[in-house]
Amino acid sequence: MIRDVGTIRPEDRLSYAAEMMEVRDCGCIAVVDADGHIVGVITDRDVCLKAHRTDAPLSKLDVRGAMSERVHACHADDSIEKAENVMGQHQVRRLPVVDAEGRLCGILSLDDIAREACREEDWIAPPVSAEAVGRTLGQIGRPHLIVDVDTGGGGS
Helix, strand or coil: CECCCCEECCCCEHHHHHHHHHHHCCCEEEEECCCCEEEEEEEHHHHHHHHHHHCCCHHHCEHHHCCECCCCCEECCCCHHHHHHHHHHHCCCEEEEECCCCEEEEEEEHHHHHHHHHHCCCCCCCCCCHHHHHHHHHHHHCCCCCCCCCCCCCCC
């Protein structure tokens, strides 16, 4: 888990979110309220899609309009297996880690879990197995439900 995570507020500009992602070399930032409670997450993909849909400069768009409000998180005392299950079930590569009050403690990524599995390869009974990481990645990468989008061109 990364403990020193960048946070952003819903009213901040998307340009600030993109700058923070570049400086921190990450693709996901937690969105928190004034008390540090997580209210959303925003990814580099969210920023790109919002910019594409609106054709407006990032400096004119706020984080609230692009962030995911449906946050799947784990608690600091949850097991790796539980975190992997949440990632697989909800097809997310990163999970905010929160305390009992819902305040952000860090972010756990699939990359963190994979690195730990590699590091612990020589253990007799490592807490993270490469097989479990592979299974989680497979669940995350499965195709999403494809929705038929009306392009306005009529159809049959």
